[in-house]
Amino acid sequence: MRYFPAFMDLQGQTVLISGGGELAVRKARLLLPSGARIVAYHASEDGPLARELSDRLILRTEPISDTAFRENIRLVVAATGDEAEDERVAKLGRAHGVPVNAVDMPHLCDVVIPSIVERGDLVIGISTGGATPVLGRRLREKLEAMLPARLGEVIAFAKERRGRVAEALEPQKRRAFWERFFSGAASDAVLSRDETRAEALFSEELRGETPGHVHIVGAGPGDPELLTLKALRVCQEADVILHDALVSDEVLALCRRDAERIYVGKKRANHALPQPEIGALMVELAQAGKRVVRLKGGDPFIFGRGGEELEVLEAAGVEASVIPGITAATGCAARAELPLTHRGLSQSVTFVTAEAGGGGAPDIDWKALASVGGTIAVYMGVRRAGDVAADLMRGGLDASTPAAVIANGTLPTERIIRADLATLGEAADQISAPGLLVIGDVAAKAKGEELLSLARQEIAA
Ligand SMILES: C[S@@+](CC[C@H](N)C(=O)[O-])C[C@H]1O[C@@H](n2cnc3c(N)ncnc32)[C@H](O)[C@@H]1O
Structure with a gap:
């Protein structure tokens, strides 16, 4: 580990950025939430930094010189993208005893600016010491996805109540309490923006009622x-x-x-x-x-x-x-590349079950369903596929209406069989796993490994 992680308090402190292009914009964006006062040098009046952030920092067009260091400077960021100029600025900063970060030039850096994940007071900095910033960014994306967006609010909620917990619980019980809090219903309620419920649950838990x-x-x-x-x-x-x-x-x-x-x-x-x-x-x-x-x-x-x-x-x-x-219908449809609705083919989709609670046939008006003309996704329909097809054909759907059976959808054992109403029962007979029936014109688009289309063959003959 070459760079030691430490967090700088930049609130109200002056940071110099050299440059007014995209590199400078990226660094300024990272620095601004810290409350630093940013003075950008060498920044043209119509460059990206001026266009995007001119109201949030001080812009100077001249390059950084000794006079910039007359005030107390906490950090210098060399971000012009011009190697010679960034090197000059880095040396100048060091000569004035100010830590330097030079974009994409690790050998000039006293400080690296990490990839940052922020949730209020929780800040995670990721650095690869300048070796592979791409990996750092990938890790950041993973952490961003893992951490709830409102985790900062949970931390603020806990922070406000630390005193109450300290008063109510002996030190050895506090840790267990906070562990429960961060994975319990009260913090969930904060994440769901329900502070009133969160407070009620928090108080219950503090009284030892652990709901x-x-x-x-x-x-x-x-x-x-x-x-x-x-x-x-x-x-x-x-x-x-x-x-x-x-x-x-x-x-x-x-x-x-x-x-x-x-x-x-x-x-x-x-x-x-x-x-x-x-x-x-x-x-x-x-x-x-x-x-x-x-x-x-x-x-x-x-x-x-x-x-x-x-x-x-x-x-x-x-x-x-x-x-x-x-749900199975959207998961299976995506896997089979079968759009449940498709302009010109289907304007509606109906989710229907082929089995009632006790295992019998449900009370469904198949004739009405047949007349809608959209896509029909049938759950629990494998065993009764032949009956479902017959009901729909009696209701007016053509025997050649495309259909598909998707079993174990999205799993490694997935199986997709294309068929039509006339052959749907036969296709489903090949399936023993949970399967979904999709009926309607869009089913012809299913990327099925197998095809059963007896009705069409008979019509062609
Ligand atoms: C009791 S229902 C549960 C449905 C579930 N709640 C959903 O939203 O997908 C069970 C039926 O869902 C369908 N199903 C569930 N998972 C499936 C999968 N991976 N592939 C195909 N069909 C599936 C089958 O029709 C199965 O008989």
């Missing part, structure tokens, strides 16, 4: 990269994870390692735990103060019984929230 809560989370169709950032965060903070059969192993692998995992079903006819017991278990765990994640395939509110579970939690007075997921 548990349940996040009903959509895990998406299987590919772990399709998890939302929020879903990932709560999965990594959970004490207990109750998951379904449709949640992929790859997604489960991203959850907190020492969280208790409870498989609660459900594959068809293989419910590990009946629905009322799942509800009761969630309530019991939350009331014991646990942070519970109820992880469900796809989106919890699309054929996921998320609404029922939310009602049970609310009735029991348990703190609960819902985090959406990518």
